[in-house]
Amino acid sequence: MTWYVLAEGYVAAEGYVAAEGDVVAQDEVVARLRAAGCVFAEEEAAVLRDGDPAPELLAELVARRVAGLPLEHVVGWARFAGRRVLVDPGVFVPRMRTEVLVARAAAYVRTGSVIVDLCCGSGALGAVLAAGADGPVELYAADVDPAAVSCARRNVEPLGGTVYQGDLYGALPLTLRGRVDVLVANVPYVPTAEIALLPAEARLYEAPVALDGGADGLDVARRIVAGAGSWLAPGGQVFMECGEHQAAAAATALRAAGLNPSLHHDDDLDVTVVAGTRTH
Numbered sequence: 001m002t003w004y005v006l007a008e009g010y011v012a013a014e015g016y017v018a019a020e021g022d023v024v025a026q027d028e029v030v031a032r033l034r035a036a037g038c039v040f041a042e043e044e045a046a047v048l049r050d051g052d053p054a055p056e057l058l059a060e061l062v063a064r065r066v067a068g069l070p071l072e073h074v075v076g077w078a079r080f081a082g083r084r085v086l087v088d089p090g091v092f093v094p095r096m097r098t099e100v101l102v103a104r105a106a107a108y109v110r111t112g113s114v115i116v117d118l119c120c121g122s123g124a125l126g127a128v129l130a131a132g133a134d135g136p137v138e139l140y141a142a143d144v145d146p147a148a149v150s151c152a153r154r155n156v157e158p159l160g161g162t163v164y165q166g167d168l169y170g171a172l173p174l175t176l177r178g179r180v181d182v183l184v185a186n187v188p189y190v191p192t193a194e195i196a197l198l199p200a201e202a203r204l205y206e207a208p209v210a211l212d213g214g215a216d217g218l219d220v221a222r223r224i225v226a227g228a229g230s231w232l233a234p235g236g237q238v239f240m241e242c243g244e245h246q247a248a249a250a251a252t253a254l255r256a257a258g259l260n261p262s263l264h265h266d267d268d269l270d271v272t273v274v275a276g277t278r279t280h
């Protein structure tokens, strides 16, 4: 599908034509969203109205949201860890639960740190880490999906970072080997058989490669772990997100790769962050 820009920050599917009389009065927006089943209709209405779009544009945005597109794909951005991250159509929308991973990784970022964001999607994790650092850092991000890479470039390059396209570590310049202080990787970790159970917003509007983690969900995570020892600097750490039921297997893989594992579960957001440190 081709998309075109309607106005700064907004995109619409090619061929979309707002119907006559499709202009939504401001006070109707919440009602339309609620009728379409949006649980947080007021909050979503505020996001759709952000930037004070013209009535015709607002009508188009509301229509697309009511049709089921993820809010972030409708407006072209997501709020993540206090930052506005650009999100292009088809690119994984950064989730609030991933802020837990970012907060844990941020505690290890220092001025001059080498940060790598693998499976970067929109580049949200690396962008937040670099923007929140006390001083300059080196930021590198990579993804296999060209749409994600082009989106990540818009978020990461303004911060002085570089985005590569390719398969995991294969995308990175060899000069980074043994130099990475903080490696974040929010990999796809949904077991293949559970993809069908995901909400439609994910199944229909995010790329399968962003979701499918193989039979037990840990295929990509295991490959990240296997390579981490040779890419991390001594004392460097890798951070990944997974489900609670996957944490023990992820920790076992980290130990087998010679890394010192630690686990953190966040009850509120129901997410587990596994970390591994290169100790020698």
Ligand SMILES: C[S@@+](CC[C@H](N)C(=O)[O-])C[C@H]1O[C@@H](n2cnc3c(N)ncnc32)[C@H](O)[C@@H]1O
Pocket (backbone or CB within 6 Å): 092, 093, 094, 095, 098, 118, 119, 120, 121, 122, 123, 124, 125, 142, 143, 144, 145, 148, 166, 167, 168, 185, 186, 187, 188, 189, 207, 209, 210, 211, 220
């Ligand atoms: C769950 S999404 C996470 C995106 C981003 N890190 C975030 O949290 O918003 C997983 C990402 O991994 C990428 N990916 C999957 N397999 C990959 C591989 N073998 N090499 C590089 N990227 C990969 C997908 O394209 C997708 O953008």
